[in-house]
Amino acid sequence: MNQNRSTAAVIGAGIGGLAAAIRLARLGLLVEVFEQAAHPGGKISEFRQAGFRFDKGPSLFTLPGLVDELLDDDLKFDYRKLEVITQYFFEDGTQLTAFADVKRFADEVAQKTGMPASGVLDYLKQAEKIYQLTAPVFIFNSFHRFGNLLTWQNVKRLLQFFRLKTFSTLHQTNVRAFPDSRLVQLFDRYATYNGSNPYKTPGTLSVISHLEHQLGAYFPKQGMYQIVDSLFEQARRLGVKFHFNTPVDELLSGDGHLKGIRVNGLERNFEVVVSDIDIHQFYSELLPDKKRLQKIERREASSSALIFYWGMKKRFPKLDLHNIFFSKNYQEEFACLFEKKTISNDPTVYVFISCKEVETDAPEGMENWFVMVNAPAHAGQDWAKLKAAVRQEIIAKLNRQLGEQLEEQILFEEVLDPVSIENQTGSFQGAMYGPSSNSPFAAFNRHANFRDDLPGLYFVGGSVHPGGGIPLCLSSAKIVAEMVEEKMKR
Structure with a gap:
C-alpha cells in the first residue's frame, strides 16, 4: 500500500456509499468499503424466485446524468x-x-x-x-x-x-x-x-x-439493480476494496480528532470516514450520542x-x-x-x-x-x-x-x-427517507454532510442532507467529495 496516499473508509455500500467511494478513489484516495450485508445496494436490491426477478426497492429513475457522470464510458448502461x-x-x-x-x-x-x-x-x-x-x-x-x-x-x-x-x-x-x-x-x-x-x-x-x-x-x-451493478464494478475498477458481511463496530475518535474505525475487533486508521448508514443507527451504535439521538427521535x-x-x-x-x-x-x-x-x-x-x-x-x-x-x-x-x-x-x-x-x-x-x-x-423504524418533510423548515433540520468538531468525518445517504431517493443520495456523495477535495488542496 502506498503510504503517501490518503486513506478513506466508507461505512455502507448503499448507492450513496458507492458513489462516495467512486468519487474519493478518483481523487486519489485509497478507499475501503465496509458493508454489513452480503451484497451492495442498500435499499436498492433484487431477488429472484421461480423464474421471476423483482427490484425490491426504488422503482423510478430520474436525473440519470448523476449516474452517468460516475461511470467510465464502457460501463455506462442503456x-x-x-x-x-x-x-x-x-x-x-x-x-x-x-x-x-x-x-x-x-x-x-x-x-x-x-x-x-x-x-x-x-x-x-x-x-x-x-x-x-x-x-x-x-x-x-x-x-x-x-x-x-x-x-x-x-x-x-x-x-x-x-x-x-x-x-x-x-x-x-x-x-x-x-x-x-x-x-x-x-x-x-x-x-x-x-x-x-x-x-x-x-x-x-x-x-x-x-x-x-x-x-x-x-x-x-436490465432493471433498477443495474444501477448498483454498474457503480459497484466502477468502484472495483478504481481499486476500491469491499468488505461484505462486515459491520463496523465503532468509530474511533479522541480529543476532537477522527482516528478511524473498529471492525472485527481491530482498530483501523483512516484519515477520512464516510458514513452511508442511517443517521440514527450511526449515533446509537458507532458513535453513541444521546443528545443527538434525542434530537433525531423528536423529528417526525x-x-x-x-x-x-x-x-x-x-x-x-x-x-x-x-x-x-x-x-x-x-x-x-x-x-x-x-x-x-x-x-x-x-x-x-x-x-x-x-x-x-x-x-x-x-x-x-x-x-x-x-x-x-x-x-x-x-x-x-x-x-x-x-x-x-x-x-x-x-x-x-x-x-x-x-x-x-x-x-x-x-x-x-x-x-x-x-x-x-x-x-x-438499518432505517430507523423502517422510515425509508429518514425524517419526513412535514414542516416548512424540515430541509434545514436534516443532518449535515459533515461534523465541524470531527474533521474528516462525513455523511451521505437518505437520512442526511439533501434527503432520500436516488438523485439526492447521489448528490450527497458529490457534496462530500467536493468537501474532501477542498480539504486536500489546503
Whole structure:
C-alpha cells in the first residue's frame, strides 16, 4: 500500500456509499468499503424466485446524468426514457395516462377532466422555476456551510424565496392550481416521493413533478439493480476494496480528532470516514450520542411501506410499468399514516411491473408485480394483523378497478413490512427517507454532510442532507467529495 496516499473508509455500500467511494478513489484516495450485508445496494436490491426477478426497492429513475457522470464510458448502461410515466386509476372510473410528452399529458387531462391544458402546463412551469431556484442551493450544495451560499447568484435566488411556496402546504398549492379534485390528488402524490404528507409538507415539493414530467422518467434496460451493478464494478475498477458481511463496530475518535474505525475487533486508521448508514443507527451504535439521538427521535419520521411481491400467472395489457390506484379519501389516508400510525382501510395502491420493460423479469405469459401501499414507521403495530387486512383491501380494490379475480392469478407471494425494512436496511423504524418533510423548515433540520468538531468525518445517504431517493443520495456523495477535495488542496 502506498503510504503517501490518503486513506478513506466508507461505512455502507448503499448507492450513496458507492458513489462516495467512486468519487474519493478518483481523487486519489485509497478507499475501503465496509458493508454489513452480503451484497451492495442498500435499499436498492433484487431477488429472484421461480423464474421471476423483482427490484425490491426504488422503482423510478430520474436525473440519470448523476449516474452517468460516475461511470467510465464502457460501463455506462442503456436506459430508456419512458413514453408513459404512470397510469392513474380513480375510484370514479377515470383513468389518466401521464404521458412523458408534457403537451400530450396536458391534452389528456383536458380530455378526461375538462380542465384547460394550460392549467397543467402553467403548474409545471412554476415547478421548473422552483427547481431552478432550489437545486443549486438545497440539492447540489451544503447550505450548512454558509460560505458556499454567499455567492451573488445564491443571494439573488434567496431574494425570490417567496416563489418557493414554503409557507403553503403542497395540498394548498395544488388546490389553488387545479379546480378538479382528481388533479389535486395526482399532484399531492409527489409528497410520498420523500415519505411526507401533502397536507403538511411545503408546496416547494411541487418541484418533484418537474423532475418527473419535464426532466423525464427513465428505466434501465436490465432493471433498477443495474444501477448498483454498474457503480459497484466502477468502484472495483478504481481499486476500491469491499468488505461484505462486515459491520463496523465503532468509530474511533479522541480529543476532537477522527482516528478511524473498529471492525472485527481491530482498530483501523483512516484519515477520512464516510458514513452511508442511517443517521440514527450511526449515533446509537458507532458513535453513541444521546443528545443527538434525542434530537433525531423528536423529528417526525417519514413513511415506510408495505410491499407484496406477486408472481402473476398471466399478463395484464391494461397496466403499464407504473400504475397508481387512488383512494377515495386521500386526507384520511394520510391522517392514518402520520397521526393514527396505521394504514387506512382504503389505501392508495402502487403497482410496479418491471417485466413491462424487461421481458426476462417474468416467465413468458406471466408478470412480476411489486404492489405497495404507504405505511407508517414502525411503532409497535401488529403488522401480522395489518398485513392480512391490507392485503384483502388491495385485492378488492384491484379486482374492482380491473374487473379481475386476482387471488386466482397469484402464483407466489413475498412480503416486506416496516419491521423487515428496518432489519434489512438499518432505517430507523423502517422510515425509508429518514425524517419526513412535514414542516416548512424540515430541509434545514436534516443532518449535515459533515461534523465541524470531527474533521474528516462525513455523511451521505437518505437520512442526511439533501434527503432520500436516488438523485439526492447521489448528490450527497458529490457534496462530500467536493468537501474532501477542498480539504486536500489546503
